[in-house]
Amino acid sequence: SRREKRTFIFDIHCNFTIRGHYSILGRILLFSLDTEGSAKIKIWNQHIHLEVLEKVVKDEKGEGHYKINSYKYKADYGSDLKLNLTNLFRGSPAISANILDVLNSNSQLVAAEFGGPILDYAIDYAMNVTQRFFSTYTYDQISKVPLTDDFFEDN
Incomplete structure (x- = not known):
């Protein structure tokens, strides 16, 4: 974390699994598809570089909370990727x-x-889950670095 720039930087190497529902209307490679079903996508050895710009704001009780201003990321598709899509055709x-x-x-x-x-x-x-975490827990509960009032920003 770079406190002076108010940026959290995460460099993540991981295996990644996404589960959900898909719908396709169009072409994938040579195949015309109009379908939907369950999806599971596994990625091995993925690299994600994530930069999160944050600020600390006071809530209605006067307690400080991290707030995500913006974020950007770069990611690859790992060393291997496997799709499991039901009802593809x-x-x-x-x-x-x-x-x-x-x-x-x-x-x-x-x-x-x-x-x-x-x-x-x-x-x-x-990022939405992270913001909910930051909204639930105060700055003091997460960080042990005391802040002066000039550090807090308006919502």
């Missing part, structure tokens, strides 16, 4: 399995084409 599990095999064998191409929105969603979700 409506009504045909065999064709769905074959398409999924092709997508997984070209997973870095698929990630380069569609990974941005997926990572944006995952990072946005993580």
Whole structure:
């Protein structure tokens, strides 16, 4: 953390799993698809560089809380990526399995084409959870560095 610039910097190397629901209307590689189903995406050895600009504000009780001003990130798609998408080709599990095999064998191409929105969603979700944490716990509960009044900013 760089206190003078009010920036938290996270350099994360991790395995990453995203679970959810998907809907596709369009093309993936050579396949025209109009479908939806359950999704699980696993990424191995992913690197995420995240910079979070923060400030400390006082709530209605006069207690200080971190507040996320903005954030930006850079991420790769790891050393390996595996997609598990159900119902990829409506009504045909065999064709769905074959398409999924092709997508997984070209997973870095698929990630380069569609990974941005997926990572944006995952990072946005993580930042929302982080802000809820900061709103729940006061600055004094999280940090042990005393602050002077001039450090606090308006909401």
